[in-house]
Amino acid sequence: ACGTTDDGGGETAGGDSTPAATATEGPKTDLGANSEFFNQEDYDKQLAQRTATPEGPADKPWEQMIEPGEMVDTSKYKAKKADNWNVCFSNAANDNPWRQNGGITMKAEADNTPEIGKFTVVDAEAKDDKQISDIEAMVSGGKCDAIIIAPNTTATLTPAVEKACESDVPVIVFDRGVQTDCPVTFIHPIGGYAFGADAAEFLRDNVKEGGKILALRILPGVDVLETRWSGAKGIFEEAGLNVVGVEFTDGDAAKTKSIVSDYLQREGSLDGVWMDAGATAVAMTEAFEDAGQEIPFVTGEDQNDFLTKWKEDGLKAIAPTYSNFQWRTAIIATTKILKGEEVPKEWILPQPKITQENLDQYVKPDMPPLYYALCGCEDLPGFPQKWGGK
Amino acid sequence: MSTENVSASGFGADAGDRGKRILSALLSTGTIFILLLILWVWITILNPTFAEPGPFLAYLKRSAPLVILAAGAYFVLVSGNFDLSVGSLVTVMVVVAARLIEGEPSRTWPVILLLLVIGAVVGFANGFISTILRVPSFITTLGMLLILNGAVFWWTGGAPRGALSENFRSIGRQGIEGIPWIEQLPWSVILMFVIGAASVLLMRADFGRQLIATGDNERAARLSGVRVDRVRILAFVLSGVLAAVAGILLGGFGGVSAQVGKGLEFDAITACVLGGVVLGGGRGSVVAAMAGALTLEALFTWLNLQGISGALEDTVQGVIIIGAVGFAAYRLRGAR
């Protein structure tokens, strides 16, 4: 395989191929071009999946699955005990609002599952090396009935995940991928191409040809973020939009604002802003306000502060999402596996986008600014306080 | 006295060298001002609007937090210590403010007061541990960095919660409107100048002279009656309070974010060193340290305008910082 792909949608085309991202091999010397982060087949597939009707209950999107394909027989993982399971979770990090929101949901779902007696979370603090050791410890400790892994990086966690698969404990992977199909199931939303395209298409449809677009990204090198940009880039090129800059914000609001101000100074004005993640979307819009300019067409994510501002200030915006409820799905899948119920080899979750039309249903005035609208947690015990709401 | 030969004693044996002396002083500590001027001119050449009041004030506004942090870092550095905790302290300010204000404008001022108190208390703790308990400040404040980062998110459950109020945010975002020619005079720029002036006065006052003497030679200062522990603790308190001010400005400028303070401690120290402050204490001027911060921000602007590829930006920044500090050291040596 060439270059990285997103969450592995492409490789499952044959049904039984690796459900995970391939390695990023060779140096990525050209950030802007991103050719190595683009895989046409995956791209087409993800774009198509956006309109596919998912299987499962419509009011519980976290239980839905898109084109499930091969189902895995999990009877050999069926737990000996009927309850009091110890479910272990190796988390890459807890370092951004999206993950924090998801982490709370996951814990709540685990608490809400009577069979789970103990939910053990070990945080790798964004350190690959630490996560490898964490997983090793889980395997060698022999106390886990199931191991859930949210990998820090794709290629690097692969050996550890493979090691974990060799044990007789079921391994469940979600969010970012690994380069092996050994886990029982791999859970993820449609993917980065779809995310990037949702946002880019909105700008394509609204900004006049030749309009000036600024692309803001968090950081390089994370596959699920890379595909968002490579998914968008082609659309801009095709539409003849003028991407005046691609900048990394480190997810820092102040830096984001400074970057946008610099561009406003340099370019005079901007016609659209594309973002690969929405944590700093509000800061981006404020840069326009502070410069005394009207906010152009912008994209964000389902973070509550952005949605609120969108609604209150009447922004011209769109918010693709990276379904935060997948954190809940990970527990649900684990429960199924330990009960011996079958699960899809690759569990693809729906990935709704928030538009002007459906905005109202996602804005949550009683929830904190960094709450994620696609939480999928409203029916869990402890809502809304556990998520910081009133 | 055994001698009337006073002509050779006292000062002024080479009064004619006064001009030369001023020149050499400027050469040694003035490098930063020259560098700053060069950058400003260069930026203006690249983007003529930079010199207009609006954009220039925008630049000052953006620089204000770092300038204020640099002043705080200066007090600590000149007394012979380090403060690596200011970055996380800035984050703490923003996160605590959001959690406590919850968008409620009436809570703004009490919370701001509280933030300043937190800054002072953290500074005091840093100072107390580093002086009375004799833990090297590098370690004290490194530990404090970890403690602050952990504690604040522990308290908020991982992510920032709540929201800042509009009037809180206006301090870092807005200013006095309707001033002719410049339109808006940002509050942060006013604060920056006020703090700058106050810092200069403080350094000229007895406290400042005792502080710098302590950094230069602790034993001599103590034997001269200086309460060295006390002045050092005060320096940390100042650093903490100024970090709180910077946090308030940054929270106002950018809104709630868990990233806001990341790496600021290094930027502040770099700014000071660019300005000629000697790590280890006893030397450097606070104006030059603040000029160092303005230079660093100008450097970021310059890099942006040069269109240096985002990736190589860090490399260029690193080379320039090393080059500038090396150049200053070279001039200092030449001038000695």
Add this chain to the structure above:
Amino acid sequence: MTVIDPSEQSPGTRAATRKERVAGWRVGVLASPAAPVYGALLGIIIIAWIVVTIDGGEFLTTGNIVNMLQRSVALGIVSLGQTVVILLGSLDLSVAALISLSSLVTAQQMDGQSGNVIPAIVIVLLLGAGVGLANGLIITKLRVNAFIATLGMALILGGIIENGWSGPQGGVTDGFSQDLGYTRFGVIPMSFILFAVVAAIVWFVLRSTRFGYRVYAVGGSEDVSKLSGLRTHRTIIGAHILCSLTAVITGIFLASRLKAGTPTVGADGGYDLESIAAVVLGGTALTGGRGGVIGTIGGVFILAVLDNVFNQLEFNSFVRDVVRGIVIIAAVAIYARRQEKKA
């Protein structure tokens, strides 16, 4: 004028020799800055053992001990180098970036071919020597303070990484990754043996070579060393090369562990500040001239034990940071008190 006849001093002389012998022992063993470190380590192990047991876990099992050893390798190796520069009165904030870069270059050079393993290692070691040389030259010849010089170097390396790689770099040879990253001799991980070997080398260099003596001398006072005819610049440069070499060895090890190089492995691990913390926890004075690698190893183990306990007790990363911060400050405060009492 009274001339003091040396012969009059013989009673004093005997006393002096006795005092000196006692001193030798005190300086060598008890007064060695490493002594309280191992005291602290022992204390922490006991507390950890009790707490973990009460919590229903197991602490002193083979599996757990091996896990702790394994965890101490990366930080351990780089801390050895950091010890050398700190002893010298310098420090190195560029190690984290260099670890990332070397992991990437390792993967790139190996390119999946087992024949490339040795050349790749050689190239990466050369890279380390080059970066160390550059740090040393900037500090000595440009007279840039080590803090700024190495912070600047971290930026430079960071930019090079960002420019050259946007994600992990695969290509670490399978066999190599298995051998170094995952093999065990009995219960001892191969990588821990690497750590032990590097530690032994650095210890030996500091203890028995002229270079080692010079490191202590320059750390004691650069001025005195220079006026005494010691070529301080060479020593400073040499120490920085040694430090950078340990950083690249750490990078090579991490590449084997991850089977890939990654642009963030160094920064994520916080190896710059954590290695300094480990060294100081190990009783080496930040001002230079006092301490050694034995203490550093103890410091690294303290952090590894803490890490292990945090995992067992499922502390979230925030609580961990708070506890880490407190332990670091408290340990150093205790050393400082001891130091004061002795004086």
Add this chain to the structure above:
Amino acid sequence: MSDQSLLQMQGIRKSFVGVEVLHGVDLDLRAGEIHAIVGENGAGKSTLMKTLAGVHAPDEGTIRIDGEEVTFHHPAAAQAAGVGIVYQEFNLLPDRNVAENVFIGREPRKAGLVDRRRMERETAALLEEVGESSFGPRTPVRWLSVAQQQVVEIVKARSLNARILVLDEPTAALAEGEVELLFTLVRRLQELGVGILYISHRLREVFALSDRITVIKDGGVVKTLDTSATNQRELVNLMVGRELDGYFPPRGDKADLGNVRLAVKQLSTPLLRDVSFEVRAGEIVGLAGLQGSGRTQIARAVFGADPVTAGTVEVDGKSVRFKHPRQAVKAGLGFITEDRKAEGLALAQSIADNMMLAVRTVLPARKRRSTPGLMSVRELAEVTELRARGPEQEVRFLSGGNQQKVVLSKWLQTQPQILIFDEPTRGIDVGAKAGIHDLIRKLAKDGVAVLMISSELPELIGMSDRILVMHEGRLAGELPGGASEPQIMELATGAQDEVAA
């Protein structure tokens, strides 16, 4: 002594910050000769030696050794060429032991590794050669007294097998007894054919030791004389450019004595046992003793710089216990420390800031304006005959003597009632010394109580109204002003234990 010129320095020029401090100095040294160099503070003696030792590169001029021109870019190069130097300031690493200090950077090796045994053996041999047996090669330098450290310095220079040995004020930190030991060593080296450059402000030593004397003034050579053909008077005249009549100002009158200002009763610290004495207003009390006898310790304990375990201190009849020097300063005490670089000055600060440092800690700025008797920085400079470029000059660029005057000014500014001088004229040239002596006496006349510690017995005898002698942490006795040197040494060495007060 041969006539062959071992070292020739010609036309040496050196400037700092555009100010020339050496204007073409010529100097020569023969093998087996002791060549003394004298001159006022700041004349350039140390700077000249540093150009020889490879610390400073001369701007102009040539250095020849055995007729061959040499240039040293690093002290190591000078060492290699056979130049050994004992600097004016201490140059040892306190955390390392004696052997490690002696062989710093040149550790002997065996099979590529440091041969610690040999290093220690050779150090022991060198120590034996100089008759030092109170410590050994493994003793940490931190434990050594100032005098012992000086021995290490000399051994270190000696270990180079230097043919040229520079001693820059080697006796400044030594008491008389130890000086004799040093002399013995220097003469032994002389017999071995080593050429020695010997810098000192103590003219007695210069005459006792040297073959020739070079007088340096304001960065130039005034004259080189044969020691046998000159006398103290001529020398002083050449150095100072004027006659100095009589060394010490007249003692105070009994009638001038005021009340007891400082009373120390049964003072004990870990280094002191039951020390009691009094100092009256208008009185100069000298404190004599060998190195490490506890003189400095008394000063520090009284001043609140070191903890006291027992005893009381009374100031003007009121019992005080200072926990911090600041309280002492507030109570009207001043303390001129023996080590001005380590404890007296903030070297990177200006002259003005140093002069103001102490008064700032006790008198806030607004009160200073209304306090009578405070002098301007300029006035202070004149009173103490400071030579400097201006109030903004950094103190580290001053010569040792001028630095001492800055320290003095700092304390004058606090208008103290009790002044403790610890080695007030250490490293001070004869001219300035007289000035400082006059100043001390004048302060006493004005009602200040003075406690003066000095290792230079003539000074102590000449200045003091009474002399207290310390021996191993105890007051061994008291002598009247004008007592003789043997009387003092007898008490100081404990040779006679029961002595009348």
